[in-house]
Amino acid sequence: MADFEVPELQEIPVIPKLKEGAMAHSSPFISKEQFQIPLGYPGELVENWEEKVYEKMDDLRKRYRSFQVYLDACVKCGACTDKCHYYLGTSDPKNMPVARQDLLRKVYRGKFTAAGKFWTKLGMPWMVGAAEMTKELLDEWYSYFHQCSQCRRCSVYCPYGIDTAEISMAAREIMDSVGVGQKYCNEIIGKVFKIGNNLGLPQPALVDTLEGLEEEVQEDTGVAVKFPLDVKGADILLVTPSADFFAEPHVDGLIGYAKVFHETGASWTMSSHASEAGNFGMFIGSYENMRRVSRRIREAAIELGVKRIVFGECGHAWRIAYSFLNTLAGPWDFLDPNYPVPQHICEYTYDAIQAGKLKFDKSQNDWRTMTFHDSCNVARASRMGPKPGGQFEIPRAVIKAVCNNFHDMPAETIGEATFCCGGGGGLLTDDLMEIRVKGAKPRAEALKSVVEEQGVTHMAAICAICKSQFTKVLPYYGFTMDQIVSVHQLVGDAIVLTKSDSDE
Amino acid sequence: MTALSYFFVFLFYAATAVFVIGVARKIMQYARTPAPLKIPTTPAPVTQTGVVFRMAREVVLFSSLFKSNKWTWVFGWMFHFALLLAFVRHLRYAISSDNILWPLINNSLVLAAGQYGALAMLLGLTGLFGRRIFVDRVRYISAPSDYLMLILIFAIATTGAMMSFVTHTDIVQLKSFVLGLIWFNWQPLPNDGLLITHLALVALLMLIFPISKLLHAPGLFFSPTRNQVDNPREKRHISPWGQAIDDAEAKAKA
Ligand code: SF4
Ligand code: SF4
Numbered sequence: 001m002a003d004f005e006v007p008e009l010q011e012i013p014v015i016p017k018l019k020e021g022a023m024a025h026s027s028p029f030i031s032k033e034q035f036q037i038p039l040g041y042p043g044e045l046v047e048n049w050e051e052k053v054y055e056k057m058d059d060l061r062k063r064y065r066s067f068q069v070y071l072d073a074c075v076k077c078g079a080c081t082d083k084c085h086y087y088l089g090t091s092d093p094k095n096m097p098v099a100r101q102d103l104l105r106k107v108y109r110g111k112f113t114a115a116g117k118f119w120t121k122l123g124m125p126w127m128v129g130a131a132e133m134t135k136e137l138l139d140e141w142y143s144y145f146h147q148c149s150q151c152r153r154c155s156v157y158c159p160y161g162i163d164t165a166e167i168s169m170a171a172r173e174i175m176d177s178v179g180v181g182q183k184y185c186n187e188i189i190g191k192v193f194k195i196g197n198n199l200g201l202p203q204p205a206l207v208d209t210l211e212g213l214e215e216e217v218q219e220d221t222g223v224a225v226k227f228p229l230d231v232k233g234a235d236i237l238l239v240t241p242s243a244d245f246f247a248e249p250h251v252d253g254l255i256g257y258a259k260v261f262h263e264t265g266a267s268w269t270m271s272s273h274a275s276e277a278g279n280f281g282m283f284i285g286s287y288e289n290m291r292r293v294s295r296r297i298r299e300a301a302i303e304l305g306v307k308r309i310v311f312g313e314c315g316h317a318w319r320i321a322y323s324f325l326n327t328l329a330g331p332w333d334f335l336d337p338n339y340p341v342p343q344h345i346c347e348y349t350y351d352a353i354q355a356g357k358l359k360f361d362k363s364q365n366d367w368r369t370m371t372f373h374d375s376c377n378v379a380r381a382s383r384m385g386p387k388p389g390g391q392f393e394i395p396r397a398v399i400k401a402v403c404n405n406f407h408d409m410p411a412e413t414i415g416e417a418t419f420c421c422g423g424g425g426g427l428l429t430d431d432l433m434e435i436r437v438k439g440a441k442p443r444a445e446a447l448k449s450v451v452e453e454q455g456v457t458h459m460a461a462i463c464a465i466c467k468s469q470f471t472k473v474l475p476y477y478g479f480t481m482d483q484i485v486s487v488h489q490l491v492g493d494a495i496v497l498t499k500s501d502s503d504e
Numbered sequence: 505m506t507a508l509s510y511f512f513v514f515l516f517y518a519a520t521a522v523f524v525i526g527v528a529r530k531i532m533q534y535a536r537t538p539a540p541l542k543i544p545t546t547p548a549p550v551t552q553t554g555v556v557f558r559m560a561r562e563v564v565l566f567s568s569l570f571k572s573n574k575w576t577w578v579f580g581w582m583f584h585f586a587l588l589l590a591f592v593r594h595l596r597y598a599i600s601s602d603n604i605l606w607p608l609i610n611n612s613l614v615l616a617a618g619q620y621g622a623l624a625m626l627l628g629l630t631g632l633f634g635r636r637i638f639v640d641r642v643r644y645i646s647a648p649s650d651y652l653m654l655i656l657i658f659a660i661a662t663t664g665a666m667m668s669f670v671t672h673t674d675i676v677q678l679k680s681f682v683l684g685l686i687w688f689n690w691q692p693l694p695n696d697g698l699l700i701t702h703l704a705l706v707a708l709l710m711l712i713f714p715i716s717k718l719l720h721a722p723g724l725f726f727s728p729t730r731n732q733v734d735n736p737r738e739k740r741h742i743s744p745w746g747q748a749i750d751d752a753e754a755k756a757k758a
Contacts (some may be wrong), residue, residue: 018640063745065537066728072530073723075651077580078635078642079572093644102645114715115649129647152729153547157572159562159580160720161729163543287540291749317605323542327738340737383734388547416547 004434006476007089009445015082022092023438029431031181033414039188039289039359042179048194049178050133054111056174057104061112066166071108074158078276080154084149089438091152094144097154097164103141104171106131139194142180145171147435149427150283151376151420152314168425169285176284177492178204184429185280192293197242197276198431203230206272209245217255223497225262227254227270234269236261237246237275238343239321240299240312241464249485250467253313256488257345259495263359264352268310274300277317278464283326283426294320294328307335309342313486315375315463316424318344322382346462347384349491350394353401359496360402369405370490372396373470375463389415397461402494407454413446422468437473444477451479460487508692509681510704512650516685519710526714527722534726538743555733563728570633583628586621590664593618597675597682622665653716656709663702671697706757 033043044050061068062158080097081087087095094100108115110130119127131137148164175181191200200210210227213436217225228234238261244254261268274297281290301309309332311321323340326332332341352358384390392415402405415421422439450456461467461484471481549555561567566584569577570596584639595609608614633654636646684691693700712718725731742750 003716018644062537063540063743065534065539065726066543068537069534069723069726069728071722073717073727075717076642076645076647077569077576078639078645079569079576081641081645083572084628093641096641096645098645115712126647128649152545157568159566159569160724161568161727163545163729166543199563211522287746288749317719323736326736327541327742327746330740338680342737354583381543382551383546383548386550388550391546416545496711 016091018093019091023090029183029185031183041176045179047452056177056460062343070162085442086439089441101167116326148422149425152380173285184188185426199242203272231269236268236308237306241277241314243464256492271300277314291328298329313367313462315377319377321382321383360494365403373461376420379418409446419443421469440473505692519707523710539728540743542736544732545729577626581630586625589618589621625661661706
């Protein structure tokens with residue numbers, strides 16, 4: 001099934017012994033000129049690139065406090081070394097968060113610190129872990145900074161909160177700036193600029209798909225649930241990952257949102273201009289590109305004259321929506337001040353449940369025993385509701401409102417300690433299959449334990465990347481792809497449609 | 505006064521200057537560097553007061569490290585707490601006996617805590633050193649400077665502990681040397697090999713502080729994942745350079 005060894009799941013996960021170079025061969029496809037130029041990057045490795053790397057590093061450390069402080073503060077205590085799912089799954093020491101940071105930090109030390117410069121002059125830069133930029137090192141950067149899903153698990157456990165994701169983003173931005181970009185991310189960002197979503201679905205295709213969904217739901221339920229697109233004057237703009245338009249199980253989530261909107265009698269619409277919640281600008285560490293993608297949502301909100309913005313199920317998208325959207329595309333003073341901007345679809349559904357607006361037949365989900373995968377970006381980089389930790393409670397409350405059988409996975413693998421699916425941060429591409437499978441090992445172990453002990457049959461997620469990743473990689477560990485479901489798929493399956501027409 | 509005493513007077517002024525100016529410059533650099541985005545590691549406090557508590561838990565209890573690794577936490581916390589005790593004990597060399605703080609400093613409990621703290625410090629350092637050698641992951645990420653730093657502090661603690669447990673130095677003369685430094689009325693340093701080693705190593709530590717990983721101390725307070733309030737939807741966060749991008753775009757459109 002795979003041309004690499006699929007790790008064996010362990011009953012009690014153990015911290016592996018180092019295997020140097022175990023993943024040194026893993027690198028994603030390099031971006032070509034046609035994908036670099038639209039993002040404002042050179043098409044190939046520039047001349048004099050070492051100098052340019054130093055210059056960009058200098059620029060970033062002056063613009064990002066996180067980058068500057070984290071390069072200085074690490075004491076090499078080792079607390080983070082066993083926290084990364086990629087280390088746990090591959091045993092490659094360079095997948096330990098601090099070692100990943102050190103690939104970049106050693107260049108910083110050699111070039112920008114007194115101690116590093118001193119020992120470099122004496123010909124012994126290794127005394128203080130300093131090094132010069134070389135082509136081999138650049139290749140290592142390219143390899144290992146694309147073995148980080150920017151999930152922030154390491155930052156939870158570091159005594160100084162050092163977030164390797166910040167270093168990975170900076171490294172990718174530096175590499176892009178000298179012409180070494182990742183094809184997967186950069187091609188996708190280009191599609192958003194040109195068409196409006198990661199999948200490159202143009203407006204007519206969206207219309208088609210949504211009409212198909214309306215027919216499908218009508219047939220299933222006998223109720224005319226609408227999937228509106230580009231409706232001017234609607235109250236709510238739903239921004240959702242484009243995978244929701246056709247991928248499984250994503251689309252069942254979209255059907256769930258539509259049913260919830262139908263039942264709450266909401267006036268809502270999607271937008272073909274902002275037909276993507278995801279924003280790969282974050283993965284490549286580019287404020288400018290991330291901002292440009294985000295501005296499309298502002299443009300759509302103004303164009304359609306909506307009053308609220310709600311985001312569909314997607315992890316990194318929710319991080320950007322919740323934490324960055326106000327910065328990148330705000331202020332939102334033209335929207336209804338009675339609602340946070342933006343809201344998560346789980347917050348919307350949760351509020352509707354609390355207000356008694358939704359009726360469920362929970363028995364519809366009785367054939368499933370559920371668990372819930374906390375997506376890394378939702379867990380450690382965002383919130384839902386007014387209280388810290390709402391990002392854990394609200395999705396679970398929604399699931400429990402529509403399902404009778406629910407069990408959490410072991411505590412050290414959920415909540416703020418959750419393990420990434422292994423496909424985040426721009427790694428969800430076929431050319432990185434090996435690292436994706438190995439990175440999913442800790443989650444697969446946790447899932448296996450509840451499958452065996454509590455009889456769990458399905459795992460729900462609220463992230464398009466998690467869903468795509470799990471359907472693809474969990475089969476390597478003996479699960480089936482349909483064991484992954486959307487949270488709003490469960491909602492959609494249990495909801496009792498009482499209003500016969502969404503236009504009433 | 506001997507040449508050696510003069511040398512130490514000079515050394516301590518130089519080390520203090522490097523330490524104070526170096527750390528101040530770093531703090532200024534951190535404070536001036538913008539944080540363009542909201543990146544607290546969540547769940548995070550939603551108020552400024554909450555952030556103060558979060559930070560206090562990190563500084564006083566090393567709470568993230570506690571979550572992470574109990575051994576590193578035990579050794580690391582023991583070492584740092586002992587450092588605090590030792591610091592307090594050393595104040596008696598710098599505070600004259602007519603100071604109002606004197607009864608507080610010169611009380612037998614504080615002095616004993618400082619003295620026995622030295623043993624805890626050595627134990628903590630040994631534990632940290634052991635982890636660096638024996639845990640393959642920690643060994644992998646350690647540079648020579650990481651070992652040397654532990655050895656340096658170990659040597660400082662050992663020479664210090666020896667002076668209080670084994671041979672005693674002339675603390676009256678030492679105190680007049682220290683007060684002399686403070687009041688620019690220089691006095692001779694006791695001629696004691698242990699003391700001289702101890703002081704030289706302390707000066708070395710001060711000299712390398714601003715150019716080493718010891719910057720973790722000020723760094724923690726500036727770590728955006730720990731010091732930011734989780735309120736991005738309620739309050740717009742924008743950096744000067746982020747604002748400049750917005751302004752340039754607005755101007756281009758107008
Ligand atoms: S951010 Fe996640 S993937 Fe990256 S080093 Fe940290 S734990 Fe690993
Ligand atoms: S936990 Fe933090 S300080 Fe310790 S080694 Fe990892 S990044 Fe460095």
